[in-house]
Amino acid sequence: MSNSDDNTYDPVHLTHEVFRLLLDKGLPVTRDGDFDAAVDGASAILRWLGLEPEIPAQVAGYRRLDYNGQLGYNRRIHGD
Amino acid sequence: MKKVHSGKVRDLYELDGGDLLLVATDRVSVYDVALPTDVPDKGKLLTSLSAWWFERMADVVPNHVISVDDVPEEFAGRAMRCRPLRMLPVECIARGYLTGLGLREYQRDGAVSGVTLPEGLVDADRLPEPIFTPTTKLQTESGHDEFITFDDVVEAVGSSDIAEQLRELTLDIYRRGAARALEQGVIIADTKLEFGLDANGTLTLADEVLTSDSSRFWRLDEWQPGRPGGQRSYDKQYVRDWSVSTGWDKTYPGPAMPDDVVAATRARYVEVYERITGLTWSN
Incomplete structure (x- = not known):
């Protein structure tokens, strides 16, 4: 989440805020696309604005889990 | 509730109040591409299997599960x-059989993650004892994931006590799980576990446990060390074989599965669940 003391902001939070903002403006937004690419984009915007993108540590730890299923596991652990 | 991560087959949400929600979808990834056709109940089957293992391992180590019932209705x-x-x-991996990168490291060094192994082993051989072969998702300078040594684990977690606990817990959980599965005709060749520390600093088992997404499952009656082409995955081989038979080039987007392939794939996930747990899938 945001932290005004050290100029950081959660890019995940920003993507949700942008979604709600555009929805409020009546735009036909969906969240069917590449979520992680959106978070990367939000991080880039924050850096451009002089803020450091920072996901809360407890969530960040979970984000590095393997969410890609058996083939991702096989590729990383077994190399095939 | 807000989504904080989306993988090919699982999603992560942060709930109001700070709890997290791990959601397994019905998506299937083959050759690292999520296919456009879902396999009904796959997410429920893997979640149920993981929850079953968490309960069975609760006397070994605390886990991160609060509830599988108190979840938003849409994800029930x-x-x-x-x-x-x-x-x-650190990804804590236990291996009871030699295959994949472990086999390659063995063929090169005669050891895996610093653990020396007997000479003459072939692909899919059972090891004399399960071994702990941790890894990290941080890529090396060569750009490849590689196993790390126990000393690397100590450095990564900042404590030899915690590193030692990780090794013992990982091997204990694997031994128990593999023994149970073997009784039911399922070989768990290896598995990956993830741990964290709770607010009190207690080592806690997280993520998923002994599912086919975090382990290699082989049918005992098909196990054949040294088999050309490697062992056959218990639950995914059917869809792998089918996808190759379509002429698909293994790049995005994957082919849509016909109904009979979906049904056959689902049946294998059900079979694995029922074999291991001894329960009947009634969903």
């Missing part, structure tokens, strides 16, 4: 409400 059956932990940056 396929989600776990979890306590957020400070996750440790």
